[in-house]
Amino acid sequence: MSDKPVRFGLIGFGAWGRHHADSIARTPGAKLVAIAARSEDSAQAARETYPDVAACTDYRELLARDDLDAIDIVVPSFLHCEIASAALESGRHVLLEKPMATTVEDCDRLIDVAQKNNRLLAIGHELRLSSLWGLVKSMIDDGYIGDPLYALVELSRKPYRTGADGWRYDISRVGNWILEEPIHFFDLARWYLSSSGDPVSVYATANSRQPDHPELQDNFSAILKFRGGAYAVVSQTLSAFEHHQTVKVTGRKGALWASWSGAMDRTRQATFSLRAFNGDEVKTIPIERSSGELFELEEQIAMFARAVRGQGSLACPAGEGRWSVAMCQAAQKSVELGQPVKFE
Numbered sequence: 001m002s003d004k005p006v007r008f009g010l011i012g013f014g015a016w017g018r019h020h021a022d023s024i025a026r027t028p029g030a031k032l033v034a035i036a037a038r039s040e041d042s043a044q045a046a047r048e049t050y051p052d053v054a055a056c057t058d059y060r061e062l063l064a065r066d067d068l069d070a071i072d073i074v075v076p077s078f079l080h081c082e083i084a085s086a087a088l089e090s091g092r093h094v095l096l097e098k099p100m101a102t103t104v105e106d107c108d109r110l111i112d113v114a115q116k117n118n119r120l121l122a123i124g125h126e127l128r129l130s131s132l133w134g135l136v137k138s139m140i141d142d143g144y145i146g147d148p149l150y151a152l153v154e155l156s157r158k159p160y161r162t163g164a165d166g167w168r169y170d171i172s173r174v175g176n177w178i179l180e181e182p183i184h185f186f187d188l189a190r191w192y193l194s195s196s197g198d199p200v201s202v203y204a205t206a207n208s209r210q211p212d213h214p215e216l217q218d219n220f221s222a223i224l225k226f227r228g229g230a231y232a233v234v235s236q237t238l239s240a241f242e243h244h245q246t247v248k249v250t251g252r253k254g255a256l257w258a259s260w261s262g263a264m265d266r267t268r269q270a271t272f273s274l275r276a277f278n279g280d281e282v283k284t285i286p287i288e289r290s291s292g293e294l295f296e297l298e299e300q301i302a303m304f305a306r307a308v309r310g311q312g313s314l315a316c317p318a319g320e321g322r323w324s325v326a327m328c329q330a331a332q333k334s335v336e337l338g339q340p341v342k343f344e
C-alpha cells in the first residue's frame, strides 16, 4: 500500500469498541470509515459521536463496502471466529481483540483462513506495547537481572463488566473467565521467560463468590513451568476494588518490580513505577511515556496500520494469540481436574 491512510471498518461499538473508535480516529495514518454494532441504539450512538462515519447494525453490510482496507473486531468473544473469518474472506486485514477465539480449534480455523487469503491477522494483546510492561521485557533482554527464573504477574481488581446483553457472565458466550484477563498475563509471562523455552505444564486453581455459579471464577491462580526450569505464577482476584497490577521478575543476579494502579483499568491517570535491583543498589527506573491500556491501544492501532502499509511487524501475530488461548484452555482443564496439565 501507499502512504494513504488505512481505511478502517470497526465491528463492535461497546465498552471497548468505543475506545478502539477513538484510537483509530486519533491515529495519523488511519481513517475510521464505517462502524457496525448489533443494536440500533449503539449504531445511533456511533453516528452521533462520528457524524462523518457510516454506521449500521449488520456487520455483513459493513464488509460489503468497497472502501475498507482493514477491519477491527471488538465484539463478544464467542463471535470472534465467525466475524473474523468473514472479514478475512472479504479480503481485508484484521485486527481482532483477544481472546483470538474461545477454542483452539477456532484459532486454527482463523490462521488457515488468514493464510488462504494472504491477509494479516493481529490479536489485541496490547500489554506488550506498554511503556511499563515493555520496559520490564527490554531490561530482561538486556541482561539486567541475568537469566530470569521466576515471574509473578498478579491482578487485583473490581468485578468484570457484564457486557452487552450479559455475554461476559454467560459461560457459553465468554468461554471462561481465564480468557478475559489472565490471558493477558500468560502472554506477558511467556514473553518475559522466553529464554527458558516454552511452558511445558500448568497447574491452576480457582473459586467463585457465587455458590450457584461456580463456573464464574473470581479468584484464579496458576503456575506455569517452562522447559528450561523457570516458572511463572499468574494470579488474579476480581473480588477487590479499583485496578492494581504487579509484575515481579527475578533472575540469577537481580530483580524487577513493576506496579500499576488506577481507579479502573482504562484510566489515563494511573500511578505506576518500576524498581530494579541487580546486586548493588535498588534503583527507580524512569518510565518515559504514560502507561495504561488506553495508551497501549493507541500504539496497537498505529502499529497495525503501519503493518497494513507494509511498514513493520505486528505486535501479536495470530500464532501468539493461539498460544494464549491454548494456555487458558489448559489452565481451565487443570482447574477442573485438580491436577497439573502438560502443555505441548
Ligand SMILES: NC(=O)C1=CN([C@@H]2O[C@H](COP(=O)(O)OP(=O)(O)OC[C@H]3O[C@@H](n4cnc5c(N)ncnc54)[C@H](OP(=O)(O)O)[C@@H]3O)[C@@H](O)[C@H]2O)C=CC1
Pocket: 011, 012, 013, 014, 015, 016, 017, 036, 037, 038, 039, 040, 041, 042, 043, 057, 058, 059, 074, 075, 076, 077, 079, 097, 098, 099, 124, 125, 126, 161, 162, 163, 164, 165, 167, 180, 293
Ligand atoms: N485487549 C483488551 O484489553 C480488552 C479486550 N476486550 C475484548 O473485546 C471484546 C469486546 O468487549 P467489550 O467491548 O467489553 O464488550 P461489550 O459487550 O461492551 O461490547 C460488545 C459490542 O459488540 C457488539 N456486537 C454484538 N454482536 C454483534 C454483531 N453480531 N455484530 C456487530 N456487533 C456486535 C455489541 O453491540 P450492541 O452495543 O449493539 O449490543 C457491542 O457494541 C471482547 O472479546 C473482550 O474480551 C475487552 C476489553 C479490553
Ligand SMILES: O=C1CO[C@H](CO)[C@@H](O)[C@@H]1O
Pocket: 159, 160, 161, 180, 181, 184, 265, 293
Ligand atoms: O483487559 C481487559 C479489561 O477488562 C475486561 C473485562 O472487564 C477484559 O475483557 C479485558 O481483556
